[in-house]
Amino acid sequence: MAIQSSGFLRPGAQGLTRNLAASIALKGVRSGSVDFQRVSERLATGQRINRASDDPSGLVIQQRLRAHIAGNDAAIRNNLITTNSLAVAQDGMAAILDRLNKLKSVALKSIGSGIADSDKTIFQDEAEQLLENIDQIVQNTNIGGNKILDGSGDFRIEETDDAFDQVRVKRARFPASGEIELELGISRLAERASIITNIDLGASEDLSSRFGPDILSIA
Numbered sequence: 001m002a003i004q005s006s007g008f009l010r011p012g013a014q015g016l017t018r019n020l021a022a023s024i025a026l027k028g029v030r031s032g033s034v035d036f037q038r039v040s041e042r043l044a045t046g047q048r049i050n051r052a053s054d055d056p057s058g059l060v061i062q063q064r065l066r067a068h069i070a071g072n073d074a075a076i077r078n079n080l081i082t083t084n085s086l087a088v089a090q091d092g093m094a095a096i097l098d099r100l101n102k103l104k105s106v107a108l109k110s111i112g113s114g115i116a117d118s119d120k121t122i123f124q125d126e127a128e129q130l131l132e133n134i135d136q137i138v139q140n141t142n143i144g145g146n147k148i149l150d151g152s153g154d155f156r157i158e159e160t161d162d163a164f165d166q167v168r169v170k171r172a173r174f175p176a177s178g179e180i181e182l183e184l185g186i187s188r189l190a191e192r193a194s195i196i197t198n199i200d201l202g203a204s205e206d207l208s209s210r211f212g213p214d215i216l217s218i219a
Contacts (some may be wrong), residue, residue, distance in 0.1 A: 081143075089148050092141035096134050096149075103130045 041050055049055045049062050109115075110123035138149045 085143050085148055088141060088143055092137055092149050095137050099130045099134050099137070103127055106130070 038054070047062075049058050106123050106127050110120055110127075115123075139147065141147065141149045
């Protein structure tokens with residue numbers, strides 16, 4: 001005896017079919033909503049990776065790159081500050097050198113033959129005035145209120161790997177010989193470092209140390 005199908009689904013089967021279709025449609029809507037939110041977030045932030053679920057390995061690389069970029073930015077800012085400091089210091093040193101040359105001229109005049117005691121007093125007053133001018137230059141040469149010629153300033157040089165060496169200027173003085181003495185304290189040995197001088201104050205100057213003249217190299 002043959003069994004024929006009526007071609008109609010029972011009421012319960014029809015409800016199951018409708019629920020299954022609705023579930024599939026709802027899943028597609030939710031998936032599309034998540035994709036839309038992810039795309040919107042990327043457009044808003046301008047970044048492809050905003051959380052670990054976007055790309056776990058890529059997020060690690062991104063964080064490392066951000067740290068590296070931050071180190072580069074800090075190094076650039078420090079270099080600009082150092083460049084500005086050296087420019088201001090060079091102007092102050094030029095002014096001091098000018099006073100020292102005048103002081104030398106006054107000293108030579110004061111020991112000349114035929115100089116009366118009254119003239120020596122005038123030369124002494126002029127020399128004291130020049131020394132006061134030098135002190136004023138030292139006190140007034142600053143960047144952002146930080147004095148850079150009185151021996152109290154610190155200079156930090158930061159590398160791109162977030163490590164830095166510190167060069168501390170402890171003392172700068174002008175003895176009778178006209179030499180400038182600097183004491184440098186090295187708090188940590190460097191794998192490789194170099195110092196190259198290029199100072200133009202309108203006069204000749206020599207840089208010497210126990211490592212050699214003009215270029216200091218530590219390898």
